[in-house]
Amino acid sequence: MAMLEVKNLSISYGAIEAVKNVSFEVNEGEVVTLIGANGAGKTSILRTISGLVRASEGEIMYVGNDISKTPARKIVADGLAQVPEGRHVFPGLTVMENLEMGAYLKTNKEENAANLKKVFERFPRLEERKGQDAATLSGGEQQMLAMGRALMSQPKLLLLDEPSMGLAPIFIQEIFDIIQDIQKQGTTVLLIEQNANKALAIADRGYVLETGKIVLSGTGKELLESDEVRKAYLGG
Ligand code: ATP
Numbered sequence: 001m002a003m004l005e006v007k008n009l010s011i012s013y014g015a016i017e018a019v020k021n022v023s024f025e026v027n028e029g030e031v032v033t034l035i036g037a038n039g040a041g042k043t044s045i046l047r048t049i050s051g052l053v054r055a056s057e058g059e060i061m062y063v064g065n066d067i068s069k070t071p072a073r074k075i076v077a078d079g080l081a082q083v084p085e086g087r088h089v090f091p092g093l094t095v096m097e098n099l100e101m102g103a104y105l106k107t108n109k110e111e112n113a114a115n116l117k118k119v120f121e122r123f124p125r126l127e128e129r130k131g132q133d134a135a136t137l138s139g140g141e142q143q144m145l146a147m148g149r150a151l152m153s154q155p156k157l158l159l160l161d162e163p164s165m166g167l168a169p170i171f172i173q174e175i176f177d178i179i180q181d182i183q184k185q186g187t188t189v190l191l192i193e194q195n196a197n198k199a200l201a202i203a204d205r206g207y208v209l210e211t212g213k214i215v216l217s218g219t220g221k222e223l224l225e226s227d228e229v230r231k232a233y234l235g236g
Contacts, residue, residue, distance in 0.1 A: 001064060003028045003157055003188050004049070009058035011044045018044045020212040021058075026157070031179065031189040033199040033220070035233060036209035042192040043085055045209075046159050049190075050082040051075045062157070077105050079156035085165065085192075087146040091135030095126055098134045098145055102152030112152070119148040122178065140171030147178065157188045164195045176202050196233035200224040208233075 002025035011019035019041040026032045034042050047053040049060055051072035060068045067075055081102075090098050099119060103112045120127040123144045129137065134145055143163055150158060160179065164172045176198050183189055193199035200206050203220035208229060216228060223229050 002026060002061070003063060004190065005059075005061040006045070006049070007059040007061065009045065009048065009060065010056050011041070011048055011053060012056040017056075018212055019048075022209070022212070022214055024207050024214060024217070026188060026190050028188055029183070029186070030204040031183050031191060031202055033191040033193055033203040033206040034209055035193055035196040035199055035206060035223075035229075037194070037233075039211075040209040041212040042209060043161055046082060046161050046190070046192055050080060050159060052082075073105075076153060079154070080159065081150040081153045081155035081157075082159040083146045083150045083161060083163065085161040087139075087142040089134040089137070089142050089145050089149070091133065093134055094131050095134055095137070095145055096130040098149050099126070099130075099152050102149035105153060111154075115152050115154060119151055122151075122181065123148050140167050140174070143167060143171070143175060144178075147175075147182075151182070151187075155187060157190065158182065160189060160191045162192055162194060164193065164198060172198065196229065197224070200229075 004026040007023050009019060009022045010017060022045065034045065036042050044053060048055050051070055055068050059066050062080060090101060099116060103115065106112050125141055126144055126148055137145060163175050167175065179189060179191065180202050191199055200220040200223050206220050206223045207214050208216040216223065
């Protein structure tokens with residue numbers, strides 16, 4: 001059984017149909033990427049999975065249950081966490097307070113302490129800066145904080161929306177290394193990216209989205225080597 005199965009999903013904003021009849025799946029333990037140009041519908045799909053936007057049609061099966069009408073809060077509690085595009089750390093709160101917000105549904109103090117320890121092991125930079133206002137972190141550090149905050153909820157499935165966006169090359173590589181590390185530790189990942197090259201290089205499988213429709217799918221390697229993907233997304 002797939003961990004996440006999106007079936008015939010359509011998403012509309014008023015008269016605009018942003019996503020049309022999209023189906024894909026994510027199996028336990030995989031990193032799956034959805035790639036596509038600006039406006040292809042990637043963020044809409046992610047926000048619909050996490051319950052922030054409602055589908056106009058289709059089903060979203062998560063560990064066997066349709067969550068397309070489930071409240072977002074319950075979806076997080078069931079182990080699905082999203083790191084939104086543009087990071088959205090809480091300004092005015094310290095790094096530590098931001099991380100604590102990620103665990104707001106978890107009441108077990110020992111578990112929270114253990115999760116915090118793991119997050120600090122993975123992101124030593126966050127521990128060094130735990131008392132700093134999150135708004136004053138660099139872009140790369142904010143991305144790490146947003147990922148660390150999501151990991152505080154101990155997700156089974158982590159949804160990442162363009163984690164490399166706007167980051168310096170050195171941070172970009174680090175973020176992709178961290179995603180692989182998160183997978184190795186047993187978290188399944190659905191990754192949305194415009195950086196097709198990097199995303200496909202670490203993905204088990206991928207789907208290419210064009211104006212709201214899936215036009216190609218395959219293993220990360222197959223897509224990296226496909227002429228269509230090379231021409232459209234990897235500069236020839
Ligand atoms: P990007 O890579 O630029 O973030 P994307 O692939 O994530 O793009 P979406 O953000 O899902 O694409 O947008 C898909 C389409 O839906 C776009 O045409 C966008 O303008 C439209 N759209 C998204 N959100 C809304 C909204 N709240 N109201 C109206 N239209 C919207």
